[in-house]
Amino acid sequence: MAAAASGTFFDFFYQLYAYREYLRQSVKRDLTTKYKRSALGYLWTMLHPLGMMLVLTVVLSHIVKLQMRDFAVFFLSGLIAWNYFNSTVMMSLHSIRSNARLFGQIAVPRYIFIISIAASNLFNYFVALAPLCLVTLFVGRDLHASALLWPLMVLPLVFVTVGVALVLAVSNVFFEDTYHLVEVGMNALYFLLPVLYGRDLLPPWLVKWLVLNPLFCQIEFVRGIFYEGSLPSLPVYILNLSASGLVLMFGLWVFRRSEDKFLYFV
Template sequence: MSKFLIMISGFIKYKDLLYELVIRDIKIRYRRSVLGLLWTLLNPILMMTVLTIVFSQLFKFEIENFPIYFFAGNIVFTFMTEATTNSLYSIVGNASLIKKVYVPKYLFPVSKVLSSLVNLFFAYIAMMAVMAVTGVSYGSAMLLTPLLIVYLVMFTTGLGLILATVMVFFRDTAHLYSVVTLAWMYLTPIFYPGSLLGEKMGWILTVNPMYHYITYLRTLVLQNQVPGIEANITCFLIGFVFFIVGLYTFYKKQDKFILYV
């Protein structure tokens, strides 16, 4: 609890620095890009278009409202992979700054999550635009999307803190994680129905955190229903456990970062 309170006080004290780090990340990402932030709207739409043509026609999956089904899964998974991958490099990539001045080191991975959250916001707007085009109605249940974001941010922040810590001591983590995220994507029903995995592989969905978060958003968007207590408890516990483990791991090892970055 004390570590959590220290982190919260650090956010308050260094909120301006955190803001500048987030803005810097966004500017660097779209530097020399003609369309800039517009890509956060166009990219998921283009991906949705291609995969809708391929999977809804070629394989003829019986998924109602496939474009939004894919969109909901893709924006959630993309946020997770983008936030955690950027967090992974956050300490190593800021080694020169860490060596010169004192800055709470957790601000770096957290800033990566927050900058990715900006992209998620625009991707969500793009999904709403596609919903209007495809005739999927907006439901009141979508107002609970911020609750899902809270669960998701806890999870990605915790995982990001873990990855940032491991990366300092084991640089091959970056290569391994790229393989993990690729396998993770294919084992998550983003563009195919979960039933495709069958009963023998159904356990993969149970232990897959992203399946629960994606299903939560699809329930809000496609079914206009509020996920049940079990779904909320599951999503919260996954996020909370990862956040606490990530925070503990990061704080336990952060004093040694200076020796390895």
């Protein structure tokens, strides 16, 4: 299995390169058609997280009186990372079914549609960094130079997201209620991740277990560079990147094993 998995792993990056033009165009397509009918158009990519942040910040820091410095920045930096994961996974669930006609016509690697969803959302995430920076400056905090390392820090998150999306998309082909389970699971996961809270609010014994979640540190990384201005140590980063790579490999392995059966089911 290990050899086969690493084979598909490298082939995966080769296919990304081979289909780069398709990915480029489908990302462009997603960005232009998604907000076609809305008056504010693409601005929603920025307004949506801002609105969420506003609601939560008002509720938590003024009504519940949660003590945390500049909760808005803290929350927003975690929220847009979470949104990336959440929307990529949810959108991927139906990607195989909705592209089934295309699969029956052209021989393309079937995960290419999931990659394209992940890429569009990554672009949206990138755009949502603009309001994050604005809010940071608005509340009077410094923007840290570490923020420039975002492309590196987001990489483990991307690996895990694509890996999970691949597995769940396969599951949704065979079991249609995967969608509903995932919807519920996402709510639970949201509270298991350091989006609303930081690890210092939790008892240390709990943190020890929570960090095993392959999204926990990944979200802390992208928050750290904006909120605390901190970078993980190199060994921690490498450990997380490798673990995330394993999640992606596992996703590819599951996908490869079942993709030949898709046409028999959809």
